[in-house]
Amino acid sequence: MEDKFRLSEYKVLIYRMFLGYLFYFIARVLFFAYNTHLLAVDNLSTLLKLCYYGMAFDTTALLYVNSLFILLSVLPLTINTRPGYQKGITILYFITNFLAYATNFVDIIYYRFSQVRSTKAVLDVLADETNKKALLEHFTWAYWYILVIYILCCLCWVWLYYRVKVIPRPVKHLQPYFITSVISLLVAVALVIGGIRGDFAHSTRPINMVDAYKHVTVPNQGDVVLNTPFAIIRTISSNNFKIQHWTTTDYINANVKPIKQYNSKPATKPNVVIIILESMAKEYWGSMNKGANIPGFVSYTPFLDSLSDNSLIFTNAYANGRQSIHAMSSVLAGIPSFQTAFTSSPFAKQKIESIVSVCNSMGYQTSFFHGAANGSMGFQGFGSILGFKNYYGRTEYNDDRDFDGIWGIWDEHFFQFMGKTLSTQKQPFMATLFSLSSHDPYQLPEKYKTRFKGGPLAIDKCVQYSDNALREFFNYAKTQPWFANTIFVITADHTSQTYYPEYSKGVNRFAVPILFYSANNAYALKGTRTDLASQMDIYPSVADLIGYNKPFRSWGRSLINPAPAELPRVINSTGNIYQLMQGNYTYLFDGKNITGVYAVTDKGLEKNLMTNNPNPEMNTGIADCKAFIQDYADRIVNKKLN
Numbered sequence: 001m002e003d004k005f006r007l008s009e010y011k012v013l014i015y016r017m018f019l020g021y022l023f024y025f026i027a028r029v030l031f032f033a034y035n036t037h038l039l040a041v042d043n044l045s046t047l048l049k050l051c052y053y054g055m056a057f058d059t060t061a062l063l064y065v066n067s068l069f070i071l072l073s074v075l076p077l078t079i080n081t082r083p084g085y086q087k088g089i090t091i092l093y094f095i096t097n098f099l100a101y102a103t104n105f106v107d108i109i110y111y112r113f114s115q116v117r118s119t120k121a122v123l124d125v126l127a128d129e130t131n132k133k134a135l136l137e138h139f140t141w142a143y144w145y146i147l148v149i150y151i152l153c154c155l156c157w158v159w160l161y162y163r164v165k166v167i168p169r170p171v172k173h174l175q176p177y178f179i180t181s182v183i184s185l186l187v188a189v190a191l192v193i194g195g196i197r198g199d200f201a202h203s204t205r206p207i208n209m210v211d212a213y214k215h216v217t218v219p220n221q222g223d224v225v226l227n228t229p230f231a232i233i234r235t236i237s238s239n240n241f242k243i244q245h246w247t248t249t250d251y252i253n254a255n256v257k258p259i260k261q262y263n264s265k266p267a268t269k270p271n272v273v274i275i276i277l278e279s280m281a282k283e284y285w286g287s288m289n290k291g292a293n294i295p296g297f298v299s300y301t302p303f304l305d306s307l308s309d310n311s312l313i314f315t316n317a318y319a320n321g322r323q324s325i326h327a328m329s330s331v332l333a334g335i336p337s338f339q340t341a342f343t344s345s346p347f348a349k350q351k352i353e354s355i356v357s358v359c360n361s362m363g364y365q366t367s368f369f370h371g372a373a374n375g376s377m378g379f380q381g382f383g384s385i386l387g388f389k390n391y392y393g394r395t396e397y398n399d400d401r402d403f404d405g406i407w408g409i410w411d412e413h414f415f416q417f418m419g420k421t422l423s424t425q426k427q428p429f430m431a432t433l434f435s436l437s438s439h440d441p442y443q444l445p446e447k448y449k450t451r452f453k454g455g456p457l458a459i460d461k462c463v464q465y466s467d468n469a470l471r472e473f474f475n476y477a478k479t480q481p482w483f484a485n486t487i488f489v490i491t492a493d494h495t496s497q498t499y500y501p502e503y504s505k506g507v508n509r510f511a512v513p514i515l516f517y518s519a520n521n522a523y524a525l526k527g528t529r530t531d532l533a534s535q536m537d538i539y540p541s542v543a544d545l546i547g548y549n550k551p552f553r554s555w556g557r558s559l560i561n562p563a564p565a566e567l568p569r570v571i572n573s574t575g576n577i578y579q580l581m582q583g584n585y586t587y588l589f590d591g592k593n594i595t596g597v598y599a600v601t602d603k604g605l606e607k608n609l610m611t612n613n614p615n616p617e618m619n620t621g622i623a624d625c626k627a628f629i630q631d632y633a634d635r636i637v638n639k640k641l642n
Helices: 007-034 044-074 083-114 120-127 132-142 144-161 174-197 209-215 219-225 228-234 249-256 302-308 324-333 355-361 376-386 411-422 460-477 535-545 616-637
Strands: 271-277 312-314 365-370 390-392 429-434 486-492 514-518 527-529 569-573 578-582 585-589 594-599
Touching (some): 007 219, 271 324, 324 535, 355 376, 411 429, 411 460, 514 535
Parallel strands (some): 271 486
Antiparallel strands (some): 312 514, 578 585
16 A cells, blocks of 8 residues: 555654653663762652753754654655665664663763763763773673663663564655655754754754753752763864863962952942843943044944943953853853853853852842843853852743844843842842843834934944943832942943954954943942953952952952952953963964964054064963963863862
8 A cells, every 4th residue: 555645654753763762761760760869859750850851952862863864764765665775774773872872871870970961071081091991891890780771771672663663665656755755854854953953943052061950950950951962962072171281280370360369348248230231342332432543433332331431441351252151151250261162061060159159158149131031042051050049031021022033022121120120139139131132133123213223233223222221221220229239240242243443353353341330439430441351350350349258269350459460361262262362462372382472452463473582471471371271171170160
């Protein structure tokens, strides 16, 4: 009997993929059973909830592993049901799935040693081992029962696979067969792409490891949500945290100064509101460009310019990363991102000392606000790791009448939501707001399309809109009792479209504003500073302002009471190149060699001053660059961020 629409084949394909979910579930339960004491899961309902959330990560892993198998199963061929063809794709199915599945069982054992799902970093470690055979023999002997369970699971998988078979059927009606086959192929491709990304929504990036932690209250529970094939696949190109030995710990302590301590004593604990503005680079702010002598310069931030007149602003400040999630770790935890985001690395799940942990220890109510779908950009997951007590997203806003149709809730409405939410919280509080409306595709609410005309760049009108949304937020905040004792910190996550040639220069592709404001004159947040500053200076500056007087880990420095011994410096990455600004020079470092030294005023990096005989300051800068990167990798890899 002919099946001209191939429905029976598609049913078998769905069944075979279902088996993957079933056995990943079994592996997750076994992982939990063997490591119960490490995972802080107290009851069956919590375990089942974590397993449910894990299905999204299973989907991505299974689709990666089975993408070729799925393609071969749905190709519009006339031989798909023949025994020889089915035998071939069956062999492919079991080889790829069993290899990936085995990594889950490795972690059943290895997790108690690493307390993190194995990633590409583990493969790198194994690659450097000279006794791989001995290690394999040892673990096989010591944990033989895990191997037996794995084999039994594989045998059950094979048995169940053959319970449902594709029946050979002739193809007589070629036209409907090929038309439906092509349609099915396109649908399958779309579903695979969406499943691998973890979502079809434009506003979300591909699902990553850090997203597992948005579902949990204890970070280790995130490892129940994850599976090992996913962790390895997602970190294939993410491990740029290799331990180096260029210098000594004494040199690092003396020159990088990763441990800070301040002794300010504010009369009361101030509230803190940190505002990270999507894409609102220094280029768009009039107050940040006074004296820059840029021909034809136009400001698109009239409110922020007026606020700057009564604030402490830094006009020579830079981002420590290139993406939104980079800014979150840089601003809140003082952790820059170089080739890849720290938050997407296999080392993100660890105790991290940050302004969040500092405020939590001082009795602050801590909250994170972002108007996109909860989990967007990885903010909720990383926020959970940092220890935010509250997360407010599009779900908590709970009114999609104010949804922009792509990213989330319009800034105007969401900023007001944050203000009203803060008015219900006990003081002192620390809140972080991450805006979203000044983002591609650069839309405006209908009622503002004639008001905000913008300029030559598509983003300009959205900068005007978000600036006005801030004006309305501050107008509301001024009426609230908490406003008088609140410190506001405003910066941008990264740069965006450029119009003026000055901001197309290499160094200025990281130029962002930094502003501190308080209506309370006791904090003396007034003036314009031109010394080097960066996002990672915000965390120690806030710790200083609120009177945290214990030693803490920070690669940045306090901008409020700068110590002469703490050199102003900025570090970021152009991709595969580290870029350090310090003193009179900017240094480019490829991880092995200094590839360029430029005058710090040479924003376009046009004249390389590197010679065979660098001057003493250059030698110090080169040594400091290597020392910083060495300490950065050491603290991240060896979990010394707390």
